[in-house]
Amino acid sequence: MTIPFKNSHAPRLLVLAGAVALAMTAGCNNEDKKDDPKKPNDPAMKYQAEISRTSFGVPHIKANDEGSLAYGVATAYAQDNVCLMADEFTTVSGERSKYFGPNATRQTSDLPNVQTDFFYRIINDADAVKAAWEAHSAPMKAMIEGYVAGYNDYLDKTGMNNLPAACKNGAWVHKITETDMVKLLRRYAVEASSGQFIPAIVGATPPGQNPLVPAVPPKAGMHPMDPDYWAAMRERTGSNAVALGRDATDNGQGMLLGTPHFPWRGALRFYQLHLTIPGKLDAMGAALGGMPMINIGFNQNLAWSHTVNNSAHFTVHAMPLDPSDPTKYLFDGQAQSMERKTISIDVKGSDGVVRPLARTFYSSRFGPMVVIPGQLDWTGGMAYAINDANLGNNRMLEQWYGMGSARSLDEFKASIDRTVGLPWVNTLAVDKEGSALFMDVTVVPNVSAAKQSACVPAPFKPLAARGLFVLSGATSACAPASDVNAPQPGIFAGTSLPRLTRGDYVQNSNDSAWLSNPRAPVTGFPDIVSVDNVEQFGRTRIGITQLEKRLAGTDGLAGRRMTVAQLQGLALSNRVYYADQIMDDVLALCRADKDSQAADSANACARLNQWDRTVNLDSNTGYLYFTGLWERIMHVPGVWAVPFNPADPVNTPRGLNIDNAAIANTVRQALASSAQDVARLGVSPDSRWGDVQVSTRGTRQIPIHGGKGSDGVYNAMGTVAGTDGKLEVIYGTSYIQTVSFDKNGPQVQAMLSYSQSTDPASPHYADQTERFSKKEWITQPYTEAQIKADPAFSTTTVSRKAVATPNGKP
Structure with a gap:
């Protein structure tokens, strides 16, 4: 233990610890009703875990306590991804400039x-990290401590000289502390909030002072203040x-599909x-x-995924x-000084x-100052701060932990x-009894609807309609309210937020809670929570359309219920939804x-005429012409022949207004x-989609199906241009699972x-990528x-001995 903090919130933490203990004793499973007598449980060991590996390198980790379980997780993860994890710890500690220089990028x-570096030093200052550590319950502290011990023991036992090539003998690879783990958790927490404002926070300086990085006007669509930014991020x-x-499955029990679209590089990779x-x-x-816990998965009784x-x-x-x-602001009629803090980082020079x-x-009292030139300027009369609830x-x-150990959907x-x-x-879940749950x-x-109306200044009201809330900072009446039923000040209580339980289905593809199931719209929540009556993403519409056709028996398949194979087909059919909406009109114009x-136009028309409107490996490259076309016209006013109609949100808008x-x-x-664009890419006219979109593994370029989520492709993929005319996948469908239940439990x-490992020398560097391709x-x-x-x-036991104290007790 390396954080000798005293707990200043003991009463609240006792309640939290009790709640966690109740959740942990609640969840049980299959054969293991007691401690397994065959499992090593040496009292001389501080941490002890059994790691069994199965095909594709998947670790099954068993331990008798939380600390030992996390010790095993850290060991297994480091075996597969130690360089990735070391890189992330360097980032959240604000030490990248020290080792890689100030101008390099990840x-x-x-x-x-x-x-x-400056951003993570700002949000992970000593006081904030100390408070965050104190807020964790005893079992979760044990998990953090166990993870730290497992990671550090892996480095000791492996030796810096024996690490994978990407970090072998790297000066930036070092042992970690509980502090580093808390910093990593905070990095994940702010991914969809402060983490999107890094230049705006680091560049915020009073008028007349030079910012760390010269401020430049943001590019359209590329900055958090752009109305389309958050939709693009989702x-x-x-x-x-x-x-x-x-009511929707072939055996009358629950069935789940989860297809998160996450980065294929970095710590946001799943494991x-x-x-x-x-x-x-x-x-x-x-x-x-770095998470010693299942984020998306299943247990004996239920399964869940997130969007x-x-x-x-x-x-x-x-x-x-x-x-x-300009460093004093007026709040409730009184001038208050901003807090100023000097932060230092180490920077490696060109020498x-x-x-x-x-x-x-x-x-300020709300959080760090932000500056976005032309939109949120720090002038002599006004300044802006971001309040990040996470x-x-x-x-x-x-x-x-509570979700993974739940014995029923009610407990979950x-x-x-x-x-x-x-x-x-969001959370979508099913149980073996056949209930389907959506929770936002x-x-x-x-921020209630009334507070939004009263507190959003007129110039910012259009942004509020798109999910960006700029409130008056002049009065306490416009600060986020507190609810005694919420676990922290300034946020909504869980019970006041959207949810829907159904016997047929719920779905989500990053739109609001409104159309989780169009037969039972979820309405009436403040805009900051969920917006009603707005145009839906193409992925939402294609998902609902396929589900409704299956349940109506109008999709050309037998019956009116879903099988696992049909659900998997929905996930990877690779249809391009917006092509179905506009291609007839495009070809008519051709x-x-x-x-x-x-x-140029004749060539595009010819390829589009031959295209099957999917992004499967054997599809022709008509998709390249389509996606370039759609990207240029999708936001053009008046482009739709049939505009969006809130009364028919699944089928509108549609058709081109040619x-x-x-x-x-x-x-x-x-x-x-x-x-x-296609000509510049250098794609051969005879190419198939699988010849173009790839994932490079050493000398092998594995063909990858799927396309852009903004084109309405359920199997969403994002790419960057490669050096050889290929498109290299960098994010998209990641951990994809189907879970069903029968008398024998979960069938997954x-x-x-x-794949599991980022180490090119690992046998699990590309094995699942090959399977996904097929x-x-x-x-x-x-x-x-x-x-x-x-x-x-295969199986092995990993452990650390308890350290004796002066009185001889471990």
Whole structure:
């Protein structure tokens, strides 16, 4: 233990600890009703875990206590991804500039190290980390301590000289402390809030002072103040999930599909694992790097997945300033000084010498100051601060523990309502009895509809309608309200947030709670939580359309209920939804222009005419022409022949308004420009989609199906241009699972699209990527018998001895 903090919130933490203890004793599972007498349990050991590996390198980790379980998780994860984890600890500690220079960027970010270093030093200052540690219950502290011990022991036993090539003998690879783990958890918590404002926070300086990084006006669509930014972010790091109840499945029990779209690089990569504490926990699925808990998965009784939600998790506050001092703001009629703090980071110069770099940052009662040129400017009369509700969320581990150990859907739901520890994701779940659950219960600033109306200044009201809330910072009446039933000040209580339980289905693809099931719209919540009567994403519409056709028996398949194979087909059919909405009109325009087309447009029309409107590996490259066209016209006013109608949100908007001469001309120009893009990419006319979109593994380029989520592709993929005319996948469908239930318990098939390990020397660097490319789902061993019967089964015990104290006691 390296954080000697005293607990200043003992009464509240006793309640939390009791709640967690109740949740942990509640969840049990299959064969293990007691401690397994065969499992090593040496009292001389501080930590002891059994790690069994099955096919594709999936670890099944069993221990008798929380600390030992986390010790095993850290060991297994480091065996597969130690370099990735070391890199992330360097980031959250604000030390990238020290080792890699101030101007370099990470593989997963275009922000220079100097910006991310100062940002993480701002949000992870000593006081904040201390308070966050104190807020964790005793079992969760034990997990954090166990993870630290497991990671450090791995480094000791392996030796720096024997680490994978990416971090072998790296000066930036070092042992960690509980402090580092708390910093990592806080990094995950703010991913969808402060983490999107890094340049705005680091660049916030009073008028007349030079910012750390010269301020430049944001590009359209690329900044948090742009109305389309948050929708684009959910498309990029979003998800689909479908929960089917007893009235929709072939056997009358629950069935779940989860397809999170997450980065294929960095710590937001998922990792498959199975965690067991006999009598308490037996959950399997996937977790983010450094998480000693299942984030998405199943247990004996239920299964769940998450989708990035539509709620806002922060507010921005416009604060009038004291005319005599731009670092004083007026609040409830009184001038208050901003807090100023000088932060120093170490920076490696071009000469290789490391020198300190210090800057002064300012914050208010709401949080750190932000500056976005032309939108949120710090002037002599006004300044802006961001209030990030998730900086007070220290309940994530507790939340996923409660979910994973739940014995029923009621316990599962109660855990979420009580803890409110999910930072920015919806939850969809099913149980073996056939109930389907949707919950949009996350950390959201408590801004009622009335407060929104009264407190959002007129210039910012259009942004509020798009999910960005700028409130008056002049009065306490406009601060987020507190609810005695919420676990932290300033957020909504869990029981006041959206949910829906059905016997047929619920679904979500990053839209609001409104159309979780269009037969029972979820309405009446403040805009900051969930917006009604707005146009839905293409992925939402194609998901609902396919579900409704299946249940109506109008999809050309037998029956009116869903099988596992049909659910998997929905996930990976690779249909391009918006192509179905506009391609007939595009081709009609092509035919009308046939005799007058330029070569570029004629080529685009020919390829689109041959395209099957999917992004399967054997589809032709017509998709490249389509996506370039759609990207250019999707936001053009008046482009739709049938505009969005809130009374028919699944089927509108649709059709291109090509009878309008201006729209028709815009489409023609977009076709020609798209064809020019394809020509520059250098794609052969005979290429298939699988020849173009790939994931490179060493010298092997594995073909990857799927396409852009913004094109309405359920199997969403994001790419960057490679050096050889290929498109390299960098995010998209990641841990994809289907879970059904029968008399033998959960029946699970899943794939981790990018495979378990980031080490090119590992046998599990590309094995699941190959399976994903072929759409070959992998049956997951869950019970003891299934695990031991796996052809790749192996097992080992990892441990650390207890250290004797002066009185001889461990």
